[in-house]
Amino acid sequence: MTALNPAADLVDLTRALVDTPSESGDEADLADAVESALRACPHLRVQRIGSSVVARTDSGRAERVIIGGHLDTVPTAGNLPSRLDGELLYGLGACDMKGGLAVALRLAATLTAPVRDVTYVFYECEEVSGDRNGLNRIAAECPDLLKADLAILMEPSGASVEAGCQGVLNADITVRGERAHTARSWMGVNAAHRAAAVLQRLDDHTAERILIDGLEYREGLNAVAVRAGIADNVVPDTCVITVNLRFAPSRSAEQAETYLRGLFREYEIEVTEVVPGALPGLGQGPVASLVEALGATPRPKLGWTDVARFAALGTPALNYGPGDPALAHTAGEYVSIGQLRECEARLQAWLSG
Template sequence: MTMTVADLADLTLRLCAIPSETGQEKELADFVEARARAAAGDAAVWRGGNAIVCLPRPAHGRPTVALVGHLDTVRCAAEQRLAVLDGRVFGCGASDMKAGLAVMLALLAEWPHLEEGPVCPAWIFYDREEGPYVDNGLEAVLDSGAVPPLELAVILEPTDATLQLGCLGVLNAHARVTGRRAHSARPWEGDNAVYRALPLLRRLAGVPVREVRVHGLPYYEVISVTQAWTETPANVIPDAFHLNLNVRFAPGRSLDDAWAEVRMLVGAEADVELRDAAPAAPPFADHPLLRDWQRRAGLEIRPKQAWTDVARFAARGIPAVNFGPGETAQAHQANESCSLALLGRAYQALRLLFRPDET
């Protein structure tokens, strides 16, 4: 059974109508589990917490490719519409990533047809992707033993139906510049930590964007101050000024190397500690399955200028890529939406991954 674009739009809208803010994914997980069991049978479905793995049939020597998607969204905006209008689906999480989930469920409904191809399909749905790195539900799924050996994982994050390879690594560091407290009416009795931080802030602002090419793809390394705060009342000269430094680094670079550069950049002007970090992922541009699929489907290749869960797969030696119908510019927007044209394009492209004979 092949779904029409209208079918995909209706399914996306139905998924958007089920609230699934991070930590509140149970209702959507129940919906997905019921669809998976109806499509593939109880024996094919594993559930752990709010995560679901579906393997309709063993691989029997064929390579297994998993379609992967997170169930959660960020908090919905009050003005968010829920409708299909002007060639778009509007709804909370429409692009990130309920359109991707709709494509996954549409393909799951026709698994017997996909199963006839040279690649064995599997599905992984998981929770808590939009929250802290350490709480991400995918890690528990990969540790559960429910996931079969994989040749490739395709994460249906928003990519505008382009094939986005690899991902940046990310770390957050807390820098603390110290001064001396005083009453704000007599600032000369203190040493304002905010002013003491100005040389460091100027230096950070002057760090150039660095282009790094991996397999011919340009990734851009950047460092940004994303938070700045004091902890003193409004009438007190602050004795400490706090900064969050957000660092993005290219595939091929280690966490240790990126962290060493941050410490060197900050120098003696602040105390700095690592808050959290996640590794980069290589692009896997030479993977044979990937090359063949990209050619048959005519997919545009881009680098992923962000972090995604492809890095979790890569850390376990599993090639993974980003490909989904959602639009990167729509993710987390106040009135989020997704293009119907991209929904149809992503659906047809992924069918070709499993049934290359239908080119």
């Protein structure tokens, strides 16, 4: 098992985390290391749930804050082990999100008497289908562990606050035709050709820009897959276009579905997944207090993160962590040493009062 020293230098700790493989579904070794390191801290109560680890202070403070991050990464892309190049630390998950994990681990180990009680959540399977997400299991088995006044997800946000998040809807649009032999194609109707009208409508579509709490959430509607045909001598009678809608958090899941169906009324639509987003909540007390303390100008989160899960539990949440979110999942991902230290210093100051 990897030995982690959460009181070590932040860069060394980040490298140790990066160099411990933890692809989704294979986080057990890293979870073991995190659990072992945190159980050595007498001020924390530690609980293991699957391959997720939860550690809590319990000092009876007036507020409780969750600091969370996922242990898993996407599959390797030839980017292990880690390497340090000046002020940049490269490696699988360095940006998404082992840099954020390192900051959280350091805070958990070194802040023995924070002015706010803190629950540190290190969870499994964020990078795969939502039904495997470790937060779901924690919420189902130990819901009290996720109760707090505020949740901070250490997702990469460039050491700035990214508030709220977009919702996600995936759907299949089916275009019908009539099958025929390609030697007598005039006897059929080519569904793939008919699908051009759907693709053109998507290309012509202007995504909406919606202002919430002074933040502009840009929506997006795109075809992400087109499937037709069963053989190279058969006119296809069915063409399925999979679309992905990223919608502003002011829309509910039902409103997002109604919106999509309204754009393609004459077609068959099967919604395969819809997950609501989270409102930024910048006017809420705990969120406003943290944003002010961090001295950051909030930006909208253009993407979906687990802040939405916390919002569904009634806990205001935001994204704040080191790393450029545009680098997430790329082969060349890295995290800035400066952002690592900045996030640790600012959170430590806020939690220390």
